[in-house]
Ligand SMILES: Nc1ncnc2c1ncn2[C@@H]1O[C@H](COP(=O)(O)OP(=O)(O)O)[C@@H](O)[C@H]1O
């Protein structure tokens with residue numbers, strides 16, 4: 489029997505901060521047919537608030553080095569302010585939604601990143617997604633809205649790249665649904681020239697990805713984003729798209745990840 493399509497949508501922190509674009513994105517998200525899940529970032533706001541508190545932010549290859557002070561800021565900013573505001577906005581659009589971190593329903597269980605050349609601190613790598621729990625929400629017509637926070641079996645909250653959370657959810661849900669993954673961020677897609685916003689690459693397969701890595705065409709947050717895309721593809725996710733706030737409209741340019 490053909491599986492039902494589930495759309496997992498990740499929205500980046502920079503887009504959330506643009507009120508006009510974010511409102512348009514949310515309208516398109518609400519209009520999507522069938523079950524859907526929203527995952528949000530918020531890295532920019534976390535950096536801004538941390539700065540106001542006198543904490544310095546350090547990133548390594550697109551991931552935040554998260555010390556004891558940062559994890560407090562992150563929990564408040566992602567799990568609190570951003571998550572609750574998104575849920576409130578969805579409710580106002582008559583889309584019943586529930587805000588979750590990985591600890592809620594133990595939906596995203598992770599392990600602390602092992603200490604290698606970089607100590608990421610309170611950063612987690614996803615080990616298990618509780619697909620049955622998430623499906624129980626979808627069955628009630630509730631849209632789960634995930635922040636980029638996971639939780640260890642021992643009850644430690646960990647900062648987890650939002651793109652990784654989206655990819656892991658999409659992979660895990662592929663046992664139940666035919667899953668599609670959408671990454672909405674500030675650019676129109678993956679750019680061949682980071683300086684030229686119109687140089688969108690329409691398709692990227694594994695070979696092209698290797699070439700882009702070797703030629704250093706991708707950097708910063710695009711590194712974990714594309715890494716996660718290929719992990720998701722290998723994990724059974726059917727379709728993966730990257731684009732800007734108009735991606736869900738089906739009329740904008742975008743990058744498609746394929747085999
Ligand atoms: N080749 C590339 N194409 C598009 N963006 C790129 C590229 N290389 C690096 N980037 C950077 O990666 C960023 C996207 O990653 P990130 O900021 O983590 O997105 P998000 O807003 O979803 O969290 C872009 O805003 C851009 O600055």
Ligand SMILES: CC(=O)N[C@@H](CCC(=O)OP(=O)(O)O)C(=O)O
Pocket residue numbers: 499500501502528529530531532534550551552562611636647648649650651709
């Ligand atoms: C470990 C790690 O890097 N976590 C990310 C999680 C938030 C995120 O992914 O936010 P954007 O989508 O806005 O970039 C961070 O703290 O920046």
